Amino acid sequence: MSRQEIESFQSEQLVRSVAQAAKSPYYASKFKDFGVEPGDIRSRSDIGKLPFTTKEDLRLSYPTGMLAVDPELVVRMHTSSGTTGKPTAIFHTREDVENWAELMARCIHMAGCTAKDIFQNMSGYGLFTGGLGLHYGAERLGMWVIPAGAGNTARQILLIRDFHVTAVHATPSYAMHVAERMLEGDDPKSLGLKYGFFGAEPYTEEMRRKLEELYGLKVFNSYGLSEMNGPGVAFECPQQNGMHIWEDSYYVEIINPETLQPVPEGEVGELVLTTLRRTAMPIIRYRTRDLTRFVVGDCPCGRRHARIDRMLGRSDDMLIIRGVNVFPSQIEEVIMRHKWLGGNYVIRLSKKEALDQMTVQVELAKGAFDGSVESLRNQRAELARQLREQVGFSVNIEVAEPGSLPASEGKAKRVIDERE
Ligand code: AMP
Numbered sequence: 001m002s003r004q005e006i007e008s009f010q011s012e013q014l015v016r017s018v019a020q021a022a023k024s025p026y027y028a029s030k031f032k033d034f035g036v037e038p039g040d041i042r043s044r045s046d047i048g049k050l051p052f053t054t055k056e057d058l059r060l061s062y063p064t065g066m067l068a069v070d071p072e073l074v075v076r077m078h079t080s081s082g083t084t085g086k087p088t089a090i091f092h093t094r095e096d097v098e099n100w101a102e103l104m105a106r107c108i109h110m111a112g113c114t115a116k117d118i119f120q121n122m123s124g125y126g127l128f129t130g131g132l133g134l135h136y137g138a139e140r141l142g143m144w145v146i147p148a149g150a151g152n153t154a155r156q157i158l159l160i161r162d163f164h165v166t167a168v169h170a171t172p173s174y175a176m177h178v179a180e181r182m183l184e185g186d187d188p189k190s191l192g193l194k195y196g197f198f199g200a201e202p203y204t205e206e207m208r209r210k211l212e213e214l215y216g217l218k219v220f221n222s223y224g225l226s227e228m229n230g231p232g233v234a235f236e237c238p239q240q241n242g243m244h245i246w247e248d249s250y251y252v253e254i255i256n257p258e259t260l261q262p263v264p265e266g267e268v269g270e271l272v273l274t275t276l277r278r279t280a281m282p283i284i285r286y287r288t289r290d291l292t293r294f295v296v297g298d299c300p301c302g303r304r305h306a307r308i309d310r311m312l313g314r315s316d317d318m319l320i321i322r323g324v325n326v327f328p329s330q331i332e333e334v335i336m337r338h339k340w341l342g343g344n345y346v347i348r349l350s351k352k353e354a355l356d357q358m359t360v361q362v363e364l365a366k367g368a369f370d371g372s373v374e375s376l377r378n379q380r381a382e383l384a385r386q387l388r389e390q391v392g393f394s395v396n397i398e399v400a401e402p403g404s405l406p407a408s409e410g411k412a413k414r415v416i417d418e419r420e
C-alpha cells in the first residue's frame with residue numbers, strides 16, 4: 001500500500017471501528033461521558049476527539065463490558081499476561097482470528113520465510129497470545145508448524161535437530177537460555193536455524209547481536225500485546241532497522257505521557273494504538289505504556305507502513321534509584337558488551353542505611369574463566385566502571401557460575417526490588 005492508500009483506508013476503518021466500539025456497554029457510556037458520538041468521527045484526523053483507553057478501563061469493564069458483538073459470534077478469547085495485576089480479557093470473532101492470522105503471516109513472510117520453512121513455536125500456548133498467534137500465522141503461510149510450547153529445553157533441541165527446523169519463535173531470554181544450555185557440550189550453530197522471531201519482552205540491540213552470533217541466525221524483533229490481538233502488531237523487515245507497524249489494522253500515535261499530546265516525530269513517547277479491523281472488541285486509543293519512537297524516513301525495503309523503534313521499556317519499568325531514572329535496558333546494553341559474561345542477568349535493588357543499592361548479578365560465560373583470578377578481577381572492575389558511567393552511581397556486581405541464575409521459559413523477570 002502507498003501512504004495515500006494506507007491513510008484513506010485508516011479513515012474508513014476508524015469510522016467503522018468507533019461505531020462498532022459504541023455497541024459495547026463500556027464504550028457507549030464512555031463516549032457519552034466524554035461528549036463524543038460515533039458520528040463525530042469522519043476521518044483519521046478526528047482521532048483527537050476520542051478518549052484514551054487504559055488498562056484500568058479494561059479492568060473496570062472486566063469480564064465482558066467491552067464486548068461489542070452478540071456472544072454467539074465470539075470464537076476465541078485471550079488474556080494479557082497479567083504481570084501488572086489482574087488479567088484482562090480480549091475477544092475475537094472468526095473474522096478477527098482470520099485477520100490476526102493474516103497479519104502474523106505477513107510478518108513471517110516479510111522476514112523471508114515461505115511454505116518451505118519449518119517452524120517451531122517455543123512460546124507458551126493457552127491464554128498467552130504468543131502460542132496460538134504465531135501458530136495460526138505460520139499455518140496460514142503454509143509452513144510446517146511444530147507447536148512445541150514453552151520449556152523442556154532438551155526436547156526443543158531434539159525437535160529442531162530432527163525435523164530440520166529453520167525458524168523459531170521464543171522470548172529472547174528463553175532463546176538465550178537454550179543457546180547457553182547447548183554450549184555445555186555442543187554448538188547452537190549446528191542446529192542450522194535461519195530465522196529467530198524473538199519478542200514479547202524488551203531486549204537490546206546488543207542482546208540481538210549476541211543471539212545472532214550464538215546461533216548464526218538472523219533475529220527479527222516481534223512486538224505485540226494481547227489488547228491488540230497479541231504478536232503481529234509490529235515486526236522487523238530484513239533491514240532490521242525498526243519494526244513495521246501494520247497501519248491498516250492499527251492507528252498509531254506516540255504521545256507525551258504527561259501532556260497526552262503527540263511528541264515531535266522521531267522523539268520517544270508512549271505508544272497509543274487503536275484497533276481498526278477488530279469487530280468483537282474494538283479498543284480506542286489504548287495507552288500501551290510502552291515507550292518507543294517513530295523511525296523517520298522511508299524504509300529501503302519499500303514498505304510504507306511506519307516503523308517504530310525497539311521498545312525502550314515500559315513507563316512502569318523505569319526504576320528510580322537514588323533519584324536517578326534507570327531502565328533495565330541500560331544495564332543489559334553494558335552486560336552484553338562483555339564476552340566473558342553469559343546472556344542472563346538479574347538486577348536486585350535493596351536499601352542500606354536508607355540509601356538505594358543496586359546489585360547486578362551476572363553469569364560467567366561457559367569456558368570464559370581461564371583460571372586467572374587476576375584477569376577476572378580486571379574484567380569485573382571494567383564492568384563496574386562501565387555500569388557506573390551508564391547510570392551515574394556505583395553498582396555492586398556479583399558474578400555467578402554459568403547457568404546458576406533462574407532461567408525463564410517466557411517473559412524474564414529481570415528486576416527484584418527488595419527496598420520495601
Ligand atoms: P501481553 O500482555 O502478554 O500481551 O504483553 C504485552 C507487553 O509485552 C507489551 O505491552 C510490551 O510491554 C511487551 N512486549 C511485547 N513485545 C515486545 C518487544 N518486541 N519488545 C519489547 N517489549 C515487548
Ligand code: ZN
Nearest residue numbers: 237239299301
Ligand atoms: Zn522495511
